Amino acid sequence: MRINRVGLPLLLLLTSSLFMTTPSANGIERVKILAGNCSTCHGPQGQGYEVIPRIGGLDKDDILKLLKDFKSGEETSTIMDRHAKGYTQQEMEQLADYFSKME
Amino acid sequence: MTIKKLSRRKFIEALGTAGAISVVPWLPANIAQAKSAGRIIIVGGGYGGATCANYLRQYDPGLEVVMVEASKKIVTCPFSNTVIGGIYKINQLTHGYGGLKKNGVKVINDLVTNIDPSEKKIRLKSGETLKYDRLVISPGIDFKWELIDGYDEAASRIVPHAWKAGEQTVLLRKQLEAMPDGGKVLIATPPKPFRCPPGPYERASLIAHYLKKHKPKSKIIILDANKKFSKQGLFTQGWKKLYPGMIEWIQGSDTTEIESLDVKSRVLKTTFGQTFKADVMNVIPAQKAGVIAHRTDLVNEYGWCPVDQRTFESTKHKHIHVIGDASVAGAMPKSGYSANSQAKVCAAAIISSLRSVPMPEPAYSNTCYSLISPDYGISVAAVYRLKDNKIAKVSGGVSPTKASKRFRRDEADHARDWYRGVVEDSFAAKVKI
Numbered sequence: 001m002r003i004n005r006v007g008l009p010l011l012l013l014l015t016s017s018l019f020m021t022t023p024s025a026n027g028i029e030r031v032k033i034l035a036g037n038c039s040t041c042h043g044p045q046g047q048g049y050e051v052i053p054r055i056g057g058l059d060k061d062d063i064l065k066l067l068k069d070f071k072s073g074e075e076t077s078t079i080m081d082r083h084a085k086g087y088t089q090q091e092m093e094q095l096a097d098y099f100s101k102m103e
Numbered sequence: 104m105t106i107k108k109l110s111r112r113k114f115i116e117a118l119g120t121a122g123a124i125s126v127v128p129w130l131p132a133n134i135a136q137a138k139s140a141g142r143i144i145i146v147g148g149g150y151g152g153a154t155c156a157n158y159l160r161q162y163d164p165g166l167e168v169v170m171v172e173a174s175k176k177i178v179t180c181p182f183s184n185t186v187i188g189g190i191y192k193i194n195q196l197t198h199g200y201g202g203l204k205k206n207g208v209k210v211i212n213d214l215v216t217n218i219d220p221s222e223k224k225i226r227l228k229s230g231e232t233l234k235y236d237r238l239v240i241s242p243g244i245d246f247k248w249e250l251i252d253g254y255d256e257a258a259s260r261i262v263p264h265a266w267k268a269g270e271q272t273v274l275l276r277k278q279l280e281a282m283p284d285g286g287k288v289l290i291a292t293p294p295k296p297f298r299c300p301p302g303p304y305e306r307a308s309l310i311a312h313y314l315k316k317h318k319p320k321s322k323i324i325i326l327d328a329n330k331k332f333s334k335q336g337l338f339t340q341g342w343k344k345l346y347p348g349m350i351e352w353i354q355g356s357d358t359t360e361i362e363s364l365d366v367k368s369r370v371l372k373t374t375f376g377q378t379f380k381a382d383v384m385n386v387i388p389a390q391k392a393g394v395i396a397h398r399t400d401l402v403n404e405y406g407w408c409p410v411d412q413r414t415f416e417s418t419k420h421k422h423i424h425v426i427g428d429a430s431v432a433g434a435m436p437k438s439g440y441s442a443n444s445q446a447k448v449c450a451a452a453i454i455s456s457l458r459s460v461p462m463p464e465p466a467y468s469n470t471c472y473s474l475i476s477p478d479y480g481i482s483v484a485a486v487y488r489l490k491d492n493k494i495a496k497v498s499g500g501v502s503p504t505k506a507s508k509r510f511r512r513d514e515a516d517h518a519r520d521w522y523r524g525v526v527e528d529s530f531a532a533k534v535k536i
């Protein structure tokens with residue numbers, strides 16, 4: 001198939017728009033999978049319970065700092081160190097962003 | 104970055120991290136609305152099944168999700184050892200499916216008797232048949248009764264296993280209440296793998312907690328089928344501290360198995376020729392995937408269901424996913440938390456497949472809290488990823504051996520909160536403990 005000069009940019013625009021729609025409209029964001037590993041203790045809305053603290057709606061930077069400090073050991077914990085070590089810096093940022101936006 | 108340099112998949116991933124991009128107005132509505140057509144049926148409304156149903160609806164509120172569960176209400180195995188130890192009542196661990204129904208899950212209270220993978224339909228005990236596009240089964244475990252001479256379902260109403268919560272749990276509790284001070288309790292553990300690796304030892308602990316207060320001259324024997332057990336160092340340390348001299352652990356060996364059990368006289372014989380007699384016996388038989396998995400030819404030679412560990416799709420039948428205790432899930436133990444975690448990954452896999460988009464890279468997790476007493480908790484935790492198509496541990500471990508009283512008490516509090524959390528997350532139900 002030959003694509004003329006006008007057609008190529010148009011085709012690119014078309015296909016790229018289609019691709020762009022795909023992740024937001026059709027895919028499941030990966031952070032939801034990651035956050036699913038937290039809701040069993042912190043609650044489906046990150047609301048917390050009697051002693052396990054609320055994380056939903058906290059400041060994004062605060063969550064991120066706590067997660068990093070649990071991972072490094074700077075912040076003492078009973079169990080968060082063992083969980084935090086399982087995530088990369090980028091994943092922690094995504095998690096912090098996700099929970100900061102919860103009610 | 105240009106599109107040409109990136110594969111479609113990489114491009115989508117890059118976009119995913121860059122953030123959501125709104126729908127272009129001229130797209131046809133069916134693409135824009137992100138609905139996945141199809142009916143998903145879930146067999147079993149325990150930890151795996153209920154979580155999967157709940158999250159399928161959460162990820163895609165337009166999806167038809169039907170869950171078939173044999174019982175009207177679920178009695179959870181997690182925390183059932185506290186009932187045996189006299190701390191909570193069984194009704195506090197009993198939850199309905201109202202929350203799931205509110206979230207749009209169609210709940211059918213019936214037994215699935217047959218699955219036809221080629222026709223993609225299931226048959227219920229009531230006679231009804233239902234077609235599916237994807238099937239998820241989370242039937243939990245059943246027992247290899249044939250391995251112990253004299254032990255079967257009927258015999259378990261005299262010598263309980265209490266490895267499925269409900270009547271069995273209450274029966275064991277009643278027998279402990281009726282036992283005189285100075286009595287002997289025997290717990291026989293199953294060979295690995297079995298559901299809830301720390302479960303038998305938590306049970307011994309909470310029985311000891313009860314006996315110490317009410318029948319302090321009594322003894323507990325754990326007749327183990329295995330050479331070592333989960334959180335062994337921590338349990339042993341806790342027993343020494345809280346129940347000195349009360350719990351005796353008899354190590355298993357490769358050559359010794361339980362040969363027979365006479366439930367009337369409560370006498371158990373091993374293949375090594377030893378005989379054990381006790382006032383209260385709790386025999387936990389060897390396990391396999393729930394019978395419906397066997398009937399559907401979803402199992403391997405050991406009686407468990409092999410799956411693609413990324414999607415939990417059976418390697419034996421297409422479009423059937425197996426999660427929870429019944430599945431072979433790499434390094435993950437058979438726990439309620441694991442089943443909950445697998446269910447979420449499975450839900451994402453199914454929706455991605457129905458929409459023909461790549462699924463997000465999975466991450467899984469587990470934590471098993473155990474109570475040695477109501478104020479003394481220990482844990483084992485892990486985060487897992489897929490490595491060479493197998494679920495492998497990337498972080499985690501057990502509670503520290505050196506820890507303050509406060510630390511142990513905090514973990515006991517966390518255990519109760521975990522129970523509140525996992526029940527709400529899985530069954531959309533509120534816990535009153």
Ligand SMILES: Cc1cc2nc3c(=O)[nH]c(=O)nc-3n(C[C@H](O)[C@H](O)[C@H](O)COP(=O)(O)OP(=O)(O)OC[C@H]3O[C@@H](n4cnc5c(N)ncnc54)[C@H](O)[C@@H]3O)c2cc1C
Pocket residue numbers: 146147148149150151152171172173174177179180181182183184213214215216241242243244265266267298299302393395426427428429437438439440441442470471472
């Ligand atoms: C004493 C004890 C303590 C435990 N403590 C913990 C703990 O503290 N933490 C933890 O994480 N895990 C714990 N567990 C383990 C946990 O209970 C299991 O790992 C978990 O229940 C597995 O979930 P599942 O969905 O695979 O099976 P289940 O939860 O057993 O659910 C299976 C469901 O399927 C239904 N079903 C089966 N076949 C059919 C059919 N053909 N038709 C219709 N319905 C069907 C059954 O009725 C059942 O409700 C414990 C287990 C025990 C025994």
